[in-house]
Amino acid sequence: MKQQFTGPITLDIPNRLVVMQGIELTADRILLVVNATVGFVYHNFSVDETANVSISAGNTIIEFPPYKDCDTHTNSDKISIFYEDGVDLGKLIRDESNETQALLTLFKTDVKDEFNETQTLVGAFKDEVKGEFDDTQTLVGTFKDEVKGEFDDTQTLVSAFKDDVKGEFDDTQ
Numbered sequence: 048m049k050q051q052f053t054g055p056i057t058l059d060i061p062n063r064l065v066v067m068q069g070i071e072l073t074a075d076r077i078l079l080v081v082n083a084t085v086g087f088v089y090h091n092f093s094v095d096e097t098a099n100v101s102i103s104a105g106n107t108i109i110e111f112p113p114y115k116d117c118d119t120h121t122n123s124d125k126i127s128i129f130y131e132d133g134v135d136l137g138k139l140i141r142d143e144s145n146e147t148q149a150l151l152t153l154f155k156t157d158v159k160d161e162f163n164e165t166q167t168l169v170g171a172f173k174d175e176v177k178g179e180f181d182d183t184q185t186l187v188g189t190f191k192d193e194v195k196g197e198f199d200d201t202q203t204l205v206s207a208f209k210d211d212v213k214g215e216f217d218d219t220q
Contacts, residue, residue: 048136052128060120067107074100076131080109084124
């Protein structure tokens with residue numbers, strides 16, 4: 048993708064050099080070098096003979112050809128440089144899309160696994176609750192039988208007591 052270099056640039060007119068600081072580019076990636084102050088093209092990859100490009104200490108050094116007339120130029124002139132950053136936008140989009148699809152597939156698998164695990168846990172909980180309910184029903188039935196037995200025993204005792212009291216009352220009369 049084409050970019051304009053916005054980093055620091057040094058112009059050295061006597062040595063016919065432009066230094067792009069903090070970036071390393073090969074000659075085939077430098078598209079246009081223009082002195083924006085005077086409107087002069089130092090390098091145009093499509094029409095000029097290629098400038099000499101070298102890399103040193105993390106900087107790109109562009110040496111423009113000696114036939115370029117730069118007598119009126121100064122080291123303080125503003126320079127514009129356009130270059131190819133080497134990023135294939137189509138490939139970048141495809142790669143990002145593929146990575147997104149892979150993440151979505153992974154996420155889908157994780158969600159499915161968690162759903163299945165949750166279903167298993169819910170099933171186990173349901174079985175546990177049913178077991179507890181059945182145990183409670185059994186205990187309630189047993190308690191009911193015990194209470195009924197005790198009630199029947201109490202009724203028998205009350206009836207016997209009533210008969211005893213009636214018998215004593217009758218004797219007393």
